[in-house]
Structure formats: C-alpha cells, structure tokens
Amino acid sequence: MYKNTAREERSVSPGGVLWTVAIAQLMVSLDVSVVNVALPSMRTALGFDESGLSWVVNAYTLTFGGLLLLGGRAADRFGRRPLLFVGLALFGVTSLLGGLAQGPGQLIAARALQGVGAALIAPAALAVLTTTFPAGPRRGKALGVYSAVTAGGAAVGVVVGGLLTEYINWRWVMLVNVPLAVVGLLLAGRHVPAAQAGDTARRLDVVGAILATLGTSLLVFALVRTDVEPWGSAATIGSLAVAAVLLAGFFVYEGTRAKEPLLRLGVLTNRSVSGANIYMMMVSINIFTSFYFVSLYLQEVLGMGALTAGLAFLPFCLGLVVGSLYAVRLLARFEARHLLIVGGIIGAVGMFWFSQIRPTGNFLVDVLGPSLVTSFGIGPLLVPIANAATAGVAPNEAGMASGLLNSARQIGGSIGLAAMSTIALASTDGAPVSDSPGARLTHGYSMVFTVNSGLLLVAVLVAVFVLPRRGPSLGPSPVAQQNGAPGRRPETVGNEGSRS
Template sequence: MAVVQFMVSLDLSVVNVGLPRIGAGLGFSAPGLTWVIHAYALTFGGLLMLGGKVADRYGHKRVLLLGLPLFGLASLAGGLAQEPGQLVAARAVQGVGAATLAPASMALLISAFPSGRERVRAFGVWSATNAAGAALGVLIGGLLTQYAGWRWVMFVNVPMVAVAFAVAWRGVAADRSVARRGRPDVLGAFLATAGAALLVFGVVSTDRHAWTSPATLGTLAVAAALLAAFVVVERTTARDPLIRLGLLANRSVAGANAYTLLLGAAMTSAFYFVSLYLQGVLGAGPARTGIEFLPFALGVVVGSVLAVRLGYRLAPRTLLVGGGLLTAAGFGWFGLISADGSFLADVLGPSVVAGIGIGVCLAPATSAATAGVARHETGSASGLLSSSRQIGASLGLAALGTVAHDRTGRVATPAALDDGYSLGMAVGAGLLVVAVLIALVVLPRTRASSGAAAAPLAD
C-alpha cells in the first residue's frame, strides 16, 4: 500500500518539471500544455468518490488488482505518446486508475491494521510515503527529464506497478466483508467529472475565443447544466449516491471544502508557474529545477510537523487562518519575481514561506472536514475533501494559467513570461486571502482536540 500511495502521490507533481520539454517534444500550445495536469487531476478528483464506492461493493483487493494494471498501461501509453491528444488521454486514464487505487489502498490498510501500535506504525509509513511522493515528484521528474528524457516521467510508474501488483497479489488478504448497500452512482460520477472538465475547457479556450463569444458561453452553459444535473441525481438516485448532499449543511464540512478548493487552486498553479519561471526565464535545466524545488517540498514537511505540534493547543480554524496567511504571503512574494532575477533572490525565500504555510494547512483542513460527521460518513467526508483539492487544482490552473497567458501575450520573451507568471502568483495569493476569509466566516469556533491535526489525508 505504501508503494501504491507513493506512486499516486508522485504523479500529481512528477510531470511539472518536464512540462517545457513535453510541450516542445509534442507540440503543445502554452494553454494546451496545462491539460497534461488537468486530465489527471479532473478524472482523479471527479471519480475518487465513485472509486471508493466501487471498492466497498466489489472488494478492495479486487479493485486494487484491476486498478494497478490500468494505471501501469496508461503510464506506458503516455510515455509512448506521439502527439498531444495521446498524452492527455493517457493522463486521463491514469487519473481513473488513481481514483480506484487511492480509496482501495486506504481501506486495505485500515483492514490489515485495525488498532494498536501496529496501526500507528502502518499509518506512519503510509503518511511518510504519501508526503515523499509529492515532495520528491519534482526532483525525480527533473532528473529523469534531463538524463533519461521526458518520457521517463511516465515510464517510471511501470516498474512500481509491477512491484505493487506482485506484493498485493501474494501478500494482501482478501476482504472479509464487502458493502452491498446499493449499486454505485456511475451517472453522478460522469456528470460531475464531465461538468468540471467542460468548465475547465471553457476557461482555457478563452485564449482563442472571447469570454462573451458563443463558443465560450455555450461551453460554460453546458458545464453548468451538467453540474446542476449532478445535484439533481444525487438527491433523487435510487443507487448509492456519491455524497449525501445534506453533509454540506455542516458548516465545518462546507467551509473546509471551500478552503481546500482554493488552496488546491493556488498551490498547483504555484508549482506550475515556478517550474516554468526557473526553466523559461532563469534558464535552469530540468535536473537543477528539481533540486531547486526541494526547499518548497521541505517547507511543506516542516509545516506539517508544526501543524501536529500546534494542533494540540490551537483549533483547526486558527491553524487554517495562520497557515493561509503565511501561504498568501509566500505567493505574494513570488509575485515580485523579475526577468533578471536568481534562485537565491527570487525563489528560495518565498518557497520556504509558502511551503511551511501549505504544510500548516493540510492536516487541519482534514480535521475540520470531518468534524461533527457521523462515524459511518467520515470516509465520504474525507473523500469529498480529496476531490475538492484535485478539482480545485484543475480549475485554479485553468483560470490562473489563462490570466498569465493573457498578460504574457503572443511574444514569449523572458520579460513577458515573467510578467505573466508574477501576475498568476499574485492572483494565487488573492485566492488564499479569500480562503482565510472563508475560514473566519464559515468555520465554527472549536477548541483544539488531542491529535486532531494528525489525521491522515485520504490522497
């Protein structure tokens, strides 16, 4: 399960450093290149809840053993892609595989270690590999891109899939009990994913069509209709719904998900802009870029440790406000990057500040998202939070990427690129300020609870 989680977490960040060479190798346009990230994040986030329902109904080990080959074959296909559409399609299928693997692996871990010190140790290993996958993704991606070629950021998953499949086949016990409450709501998952994808497509396509053009307005209208249909289906379906909508009446759940949506939007955009700034403006190679991302990743680790220590004395709401402000300050500092800057002067300081802020936010958001939720719905609440982060990542990158592209213009000189990236980072800082306001206004005042901030993340 640790190998599976490392792989799923790795793929959220491993392609970032390779994006410039992926774009050059396959002929992506600047806005089109963001779909390498969108395709994975949208299918992962949109189908995550369905993946959990399917695993509960048909068996966690069975779903895991089906999801692993799907993920591996999609990674292989992505590495062999010869044109942009092929890579985007492969990334989308990777997201489908990840949406089955993440909830199934978590459930199997809980089943194998139900209580006691072994459970604490198991979740410690699982959480460490989860964080390591996200943190090391940019470093691994940079080294592979420079010394083996960008295709290896996709191929790297194949041996990990093989190892995980062999160990799971022989070493993971079959499920002792499987939920049979009703058939999973496939229609609802399709409507949510398709609606979010069309919303992102409508925003990204504004580089070719004006916001008021029939093409843009029509796309956004269809996206809104699909998302509205999703709400209707969730309220009326005879199947097992993806999410009980009444859960969002809980102020803590609603506030934490809105906060996480904005955090995911700003955080993913920051990774994207900083990677392109280091390579396209400062001229760093992929390997050096991966190394220069390490302060950002280490900052997240430091912030996560602080969140655990402070979580025994401070309420999640307080930590979310403080962490959000710290992250906003880091992104605002990034907004001051210059075309003739350097890593030490323009990147190191804001990387550390923003990384620590993000780390402080992650676990308290999970704690707030499950506060006051009935025990049998904590899995749904946790899955909803993970979906919010992934969908927020895609929507945020679409919006901020479009803003940056519009500022850059058609002549992509280093100075023009710098203008676009700095504006995108400044807007990301604004999103974090809005997130802090949501935490202050929506989240209820609660006292700190022992260990609350240490709750493991579902993704």
C-alpha cells in the same frame, strides 16, 4: 467462494501490506508532480500550445478527483484487492502508452486514464491499510508511513522528473510508473488477502460520478480554451452553460434520485465541512499552480535545466512535508480555526513575495525565499483543514467527508490551474511589446502569484466567518490520519463532533 478466508487472514503479513500500500500510494502521489519539470520538453517534442500544456496536469487530476468517491464505493462493492489489481494494471498500461505518445492528444488521453487508475488505487489502498492494522499505535505508525509517502511523493516527483528529463528523456517520467506498477501487482498478489468479497448490497452511483466528472472537465476545458475562444464567443458561453447544467444535474440527482449518493447534500449544511472544503480548494489552487508556474519560470525565464529546476523545488516540497508533520503538535495546543487563519496569512505573504519575481532574478531571492515562507504557511494547514472537514460529521459519513475533501483538493487544483493559465496568458499578451520574451512571461507568472495571494486571503476570511468559532477540541480525525496525524479512533472523533 472464500472458504479459505480464516487461513488467509492468519497468514497476512502487516509489513508486506504496508510495503504494498506504500508503493501504490507513491506511484499515485508521484504523478501529481513528476511531469511538471518535463513540461517544456513535452511541449517541444509533441508540439503543445501554451494552454494545451496545462492539460498534461489537468487530465490526470480531473479524472482522479472526479472519480475518487466512486472508487471508494467500488472498493466496498467489489472488494479492495480486485480494485487494487485493476487500478495498478490500468495505471501501468496507461503510463506505457503515455511514454510512447506521438502527439498531444495521445499523451492527454493517457494521463486521463492514469487518473482513473489512481481513483481506484487510492481508496482501495487506504482501506486495505486500515483493515489490516487495528486501531491503536500500530495503525498510527502505519498511517504515519502512508502520510509521509503521500506528502513526500511530491518532493520525490520533482527531483525524479528532473533527473529523468535531464539525463534520459522526458518520456521516462511516464515510463517510470511501469516497473512500479509491476512491483505493486506482485506485492498485492502476495500480501493483500482476498478475504473480503465486498458489500454486494451497495449500489454504485455511476450517474452521479459521470455528471460530476463531465461537468468539471467541461468547465476546465472552457477556461483553458479562452486563449483561442474569447469569453464572449458562442463556444465559450456554450461550454460554460453545458458545464453548469451538468453540475446542477449532479446536485439535483444526488439530492433526489440517487439510491446510494456519492455526496449526501445535507453534509454541506455543516459549516465546518463546507468551510473546510472551500479553504482546501484555495490551498490546492496555490499548490498546483506553484508547481506549474514556478517550474516554467525556472526553465523558461531563468534558463535552468530540468534537474536543476527539480532540485530548486526541494525546499518548497520539504517545507510542506515538515509543516504537515509539525501540524500534529500545533493542534495539541491551538484550535484548527486559529491555525488556518495564521497559516493562510503567512502563505499569502509568501505568494505575494513570489509575485515580485524578476526576469533577471536569482534562485535565492526569487525562489528560495518565497518558497520557504509559503511552505511555512501552507504546510501546517493540511491537517487542520482535514480536522475541520470532519468535525460534526456522523461516524458513518466520515468516509464521505474524507472523499469530498480529497475531491475538493484535486478538482479545485484542476479548475484553478485552468483559470490561472488563462490569466497568465492574458497578462503576458498585455505586457509591453518592447519587453523581452522572458520579461513578458514573467509578467504573466507574477499576475498568477498575485491572484494566489488574494485567494489565500479569501481562505482566511472563510476561516474567520464560515468556520464555527467554538468547535470541538479537534484531535486527529480519520482524514487527518490520512494526512499524517496518527491518533484516536474514528469513532471518537465522530462522536465528539456530534456532541458539539
């Protein structure tokens, strides 16, 4: 079937592959943030209620995070190029459907299917990159570009979302993906070789993926619906109970029945892995909810337009990008655990500053100041978390550890956003009736940032008491490379972890 494999491999253009992967990854990372500044316009146009609005973000991140591990296994099973084609095509079509949505349900369904496409694109694109560029400086540079696109997608997303919403229409935050998907498909067809048929012997753990995705989705649904279904209601208790059964079923199935488990439960007994994933969940909750609630504060309380709100996010986003890149140098001098402790404390201070927002606030004091402090603390955390998440993991399970960390990022952010939406709504309802609408909203947003500050302090405690005190000298790991740290070969990191 692949009789021209050698000729195809010789004709591969590394530059073309890099462009293909960059476009695909930009589209995936862009959609995490591009919709945030358009949320008020979506609510007005389609009639979203306050809790339903969060599903525009959650529907994407839940299916994205819940299916990432399955997407990686599917790329191994069926080949990276076919999965990249299917993912790009699905992403483009569902973006078109979302842009044409006439009601909340249609938009949320389109966002969920976008997440499925993203879960196919992300692991296939990274696998294409790492198999094209041999280990060494060239791969390091390629992964640097990949990481810059991944981190910079959030910064580009808020600005692009503001521009499109302000000067054209909110629908274009969805429709903009259509030409990107077409370009990605054309580049993939031209530059990505069809040389790998995939590992046909590997089974796909579809049951595990379904249990994990349905369980987390139902958990988020129950949390979001507490504004209309009280915590003690049969609907809420029943939803939480079914979610618990599904998630428990996932762990039981992975540990006893799965032939090729998405998650080998023994990995979680590694304190470095489990601690790093808990830490990542706390950080992702802070990042996801910051994008969401700061955007609402800027537009709903301070009265900024979509474009101005998008530009107001730039310092925060750029701080995350610069911090991620600078973390590589910090890791050369300090242990990952120490960076996680110090960065978590700085981030908690920034979030506490955010909690002091005022209904009559201004950009300099209420947004810019806390944005810089928070991003200065959180930005340098991403690479140390990635290093800790793969410390002591066998080389053949580095991919599993990487997928687990990415899933913790996406799913943790979704669950956190659902919970914080409930907290914000309850706090807003509990504000004095005599307060202005802006003051009541600010009261709810302030409570969210206060809780965020506490969660980062919990993350610091995890770094202090859960992560090993004396770990290996953590250079850039396979996952760290994905977050912007070019460096040693994965085999080296895995072996060091094993020796420790």
